[in-house]
Each structure stands twice: as C-alpha cells, then as structure tokens.
Amino acid sequence: MDAIHIIKKKRDGGELSRSEIQYLIEGYTVQRIPDYQMSAFLMAAQLRGMNLNETISLTRYMLNSGSILRFPGAPGPIVDKHSTGGVGDKVSLILAPLVASCGVCVPMVSGRSLGHTGGTLDKLESIPGVRTNLNIADVTRQICDFGVAMIGASKEIAPADQQIYSLRDVTANVDFIPFITASILSKKLAEGLDGLVLDVKSGCGAFMKTRENARQLAEALVEVGEHFDMPTIAWLTDMNAPLGRAIGNWLEVEEAIECLRGEGPNDIMDLSLKLSGEMIALGGLADSPEEGQEMAQNAINSGRGLDRLAKIVETQGGNPAMIHDPSLRMRSIEPYTVTVPLDVSGYVTEIDALAIGEITNSMGGGRIVIEDKIDDEAGIVLHLRPGERAIPGLPLVSLFTRKTDQIEVFENRVINAYKFSSKKSKKPQILLERLTVEGWESNS
Numbered sequence: 001m002d003a004i005h006i007i008k009k010k011r012d013g014g015e016l017s018r019s020e021i022q023y024l025i026e027g028y029t030v031q032r033i034p035d036y037q038m039s040a041f042l043m044a045a046q047l048r049g050m051n052l053n054e055t056i057s058l059t060r061y062m063l064n065s066g067s068i069l070r071f072p073g074a075p076g077p078i079v080d081k082h083s084t085g086g087v088g089d090k091v092s093l094i095l096a097p098l099v100a101s102c103g104v105c106v107p108m109v110s111g112r113s114l115g116h117t118g119g120t121l122d123k124l125e126s127i128p129g130v131r132t133n134l135n136i137a138d139v140t141r142q143i144c145d146f147g148v149a150m151i152g153a154s155k156e157i158a159p160a161d162q163q164i165y166s167l168r169d170v171t172a173n174v175d176f177i178p179f180i181t182a183s184i185l186s187k188k189l190a191e192g193l194d195g196l197v198l199d200v201k202s203g204c205g206a207f208m209k210t211r212e213n214a215r216q217l218a219e220a221l222v223e224v225g226e227h228f229d230m231p232t233i234a235w236l237t238d239m240n241a242p243l244g245r246a247i248g249n250w251l252e253v254e255e256a257i258e259c260l261r262g263e264g265p266n267d268i269m270d271l272s273l274k275l276s277g278e279m280i281a282l283g284g285l286a287d288s289p290e291e292g293q294e295m296a297q298n299a300i301n302s303g304r305g306l307d308r309l310a311k312i313v314e315t316q317g318g319n320p321a322m323i324h325d326p327s328l329r330m331r332s333i334e335p336y337t338v339t340v341p342l343d344v345s346g347y348v349t350e351i352d353a354l355a356i357g358e359i360t361n362s363m364g365g366g367r368i369v370i371e372d373k374i375d376d377e378a379g380i381v382l383h384l385r386p387g388e389r390a391i392p393g394l395p396l397v398s399l400f401t402r403k404t405d406q407i408e409v410f411e412n413r414v415i416n417a418y419k420f421s422s423k424k425s426k427k428p429q430i431l432l433e434r435l436t437v438e439g440w441e442s443n444s
C-alpha cells in the first residue's frame with residue numbers, strides 16, 4: 001500500500017477500504033506521509049465524496065491517534081455537548097457548570113475561535129489566570145472531584161484531528177460534512193462519553209449556511225456517533241443573528257454569568273436550558289429532557305450552577321471571586337455608543353451574524369490566523385435584537401475597541417449589519433428541529 005495509489009483511487013471516485021484510511025491517518029500522524037500528499041487526498045475526497053463507511057473509518061483512526069479518557073471513579077454519567085460554532089455562542093460556559101451541578105460529569109474539550117466564530121477556550125482564558133492546557137491526570141482529578149473540566153485538544157487527545165484541521169484550514173477543505181463529522185466525533189469519542197448532545201447551527205453565521213446542509217451534517221453526526229455506541233442527539237438551531245447580546249471574549253463571560261444568575265437574554269437562556277435538559281436526561285439522571293430542564297432551572301435558581309463555574313475557574317488557575325463579582329476585572333476600554341440612525345423608525349428585523357463576527361475580529365476581538373493575539377476586552381454589545389423597537393437616537397450597540405481611529409468604519413459596518421422595518425416582526429425561533437436515532441421532530 002502507498003499514498004499515491006490511495007490518492008489516485010479516491011481521485012477516480014473509488015471507495016477507500018478501512019485499511020487504506022488507516023494507512024493514511026497513521027502515516028500522517030507520524031509524519032511518514034507529508035502535507036502535500038495529505039492535501040491532495042483531502043481535496044480528492046472533498047471533490048469525489050466519502051460514504052458512511054469511509055467516514056466511520058476516518059473517525060476511528062483519528063480517534064485512535066491519541067488516548068481515550070476513562071473516568072473509573074466518576075461520580076456520575078459522562079456526557080458532553082458540542083456546537084458546530086457561531087457568533088455570541090457562550091452556551092458551553094453556562095451549560096458545563098450547570099449540568100455538572102446536577103450530577104452529570106463533563107470533560108469538555110473545546111476549540112479556539114477561528115474565522116468569524118468564537119471559541120470557548122479563548123472566552124474562558126479571558127478570565128485572568130485560567131489555564132485550559134490541563135493534562136489527562138488533571139482532568140481525571142477534576143472530574144472525580146467536582147464533575148467538570150474545560151480543556152483544549154492536546155497531543156494526547158485525537159492529535160490527528162489537530163494536524164489535519166490545520167491543513168484543511170489552509171487548503172479550502174473545512175466545509176465538507178465527512179471531515180467535520182470525523183473531526184468533531186474523534187475528539188468527543190476520545191472523552192469516553194456515555195452520551196453526546198450536538199448543537200448543529202445553520203444560517204449566515206454558521207459553517208452550514210443552509211438548513212438542508214445543516215440537516216445532513218446532523219444526520220451524519222448522529223449516525224456515526226451511534227455507530228460507536230455513543231448515544232447522540234442533535235438540535236438544529238438558527239445562527240442567522242448572533243446569540244444573546246454580547247460578542248467578544250470577556251463580554252461573553254459576563255453574559256454567561258448573567259445567565260447563570262437567571263438574568264440572561266431569552267434566546268441564550270432557552271438554548272442553554274434545552275441542551276442542559278437533554279444532557280441530564282441522556283445521562284439517565286432525569287426521565288425526560290423536560291424534567292432535566294427543570295433540574296437545570298433549579299440549579300440556576302439556587303446559585304449552584306454559578307458556584308460550579310467559580311469552582312472551575314479556581315481549580316484551573318483563576319480568581320473565583322471574579323465570577324461572583326465580574327467588576328473585579330478592571331476594564332481598560334471605554335465603550336463607544338452607536339445610536340439608531342435618525343432616518344430609521346420601527347423594529348429590528350435582522351442582524352447579520354457573519355458581519356458582526358467579522359467586525360468583532362477587525363476590532364481586535366477575534367483571530368484571523370491561529371497565531372493572532374486576541375484582545376479579550378474587544379467586542380460588541382447589541383442593545384437591540386431582532387423583534388425589538390428601534391427609536392432614532394437611542395442606543396443601538398456599544399463598541400469596545402482600542403482601534404479608536406477606525407471607529408467610524410466600525411460604526412457604519414455595524415449599522416449595515418442591521419435590517420429595520422416599520423412593521424413589527426416575530427422574534428426568530430432558535431430551536432428548530434431535534435434529531436435522534438428515531439428521526440427528526442419539529443419544534444413547532
């Protein structure tokens with residue numbers, strides 16, 4: 001067997017065997033197969049397609065490139081959530097401590113922001129001192145002590161995914177369903193989960209722009225997850241407008257804290273509670289997702305969820321007092337208020353999530369390439385969201401940036417990201433459809 005024959009077979013539309021995929025992934029992980037051959041394979045596969053069996057093999061060998069975590073002394077079922085990425089999505093910061101305070105163990109492996117989408121690791125690290133590069137022993141200890149750890153992928157967990165993801169990113173091979181499926185599931189299977197809840201996003205601010213593509217991704221994820229005996233549920237959710245009001249690392253941590261106090265924006269509260277309920281039920285600690293959701297709501301009401309976030313922060317190197325009083329983190333940027341234009345009257349109908357993510361990046365709040373340093377304080381607070389009344393001259397958004405010489409450019413771009421109408425429109429529905437092994441269920 002050699003790489004050239006495997007690339008040729010895929011180029012000509014053939015189906016690769018399990019051992020051919022094993023040869024490629026193992027060879028690439030130990031650097032026997034060079035980047036240029038892997039790039040050629042990736043593009044051939046994207047153009048010719050990969051079927052379910054090939055996607056399963058890809059997932060298997062990416063998973064086997066590292067260790068699989070095991071938690072023999074864990075105090076509860078091991079369940080995680082994964083989102084395919086969006087703008088203003090701080091759900092992981094809310095849900096991981098929340099469900100852990102209800103008895104679910106969450107060894108959450110998250111990613112960094114890239115392109116217009118945010119990343120949980122960057123948000124968490126905007127809390128001074130917090131580390132996410134824990135080793136397996138640290139994660140195991142945290143899971144056994146208090147049920148939750150929030151970390152990044154490492155050389156120990158699905159390293160093939162890290163290597164291949166970097167190559168996909170620079171060879172136009174990201175948005176291909178079999179690669180996304182194998183990438184997400186190899187990391188999640190490495191967590192040794194008893195169940196996985198997926199938030200598959202569709203819309204202008206998501207990887208999958210159309211609902212049809214997002215449905216296909218959800219179907220591939222559930223089918224492959226279940227193939228590996230990991231019970232998997234997916235929610236299809238809307239990512240046309242940003243989630244919540246805050247976009248930018250520290251601003252999103254502040255909003256996550258508001259949510260854990262029960263005071264967050266409705267869309268992010270509803271989504272966090274829905275996915276928490278699913279995780280609690282999937283772990284067998286509630287008889288139904290609805291009962292799980294009630295347990296999560298009680299953990300918010302009692303403050304247990306917020307206390308658990310403070311515990312994560314303390315154990316991973318930060319100051320837990322900052323979670324109970326976010327004003328302890330001194331702000332060094334003054335917000336600039338953009339007001340509703342004088343020629344507008346009526347209601348907000350849409351906010352372009354992709355544009356808002358890109359403006360946040362330009363203001364210093366995101367990453368264009370992986371080496372970029374993020375300004376944790378940079379970002380946007382949306383005072384008006386879809387469905388809300390826009391009164392000329394009143395605040396529309398606050399911009400947090402050190403690039404004050406470009407403030408007018410940012411202001412114009414933000415105003416262009418909004419659409420207004422004189423007619424009141426409905427608030428967008430975030431939770432669209434639910435997929436289990438039994439099939440799709442609509443949320444209407």
Ligand code: URA
Pocket residue numbers: 084085111174179180181183184
């Ligand atoms: N998230 C991942 O972890 N991998 C992908 O390929 C896309 C989104």
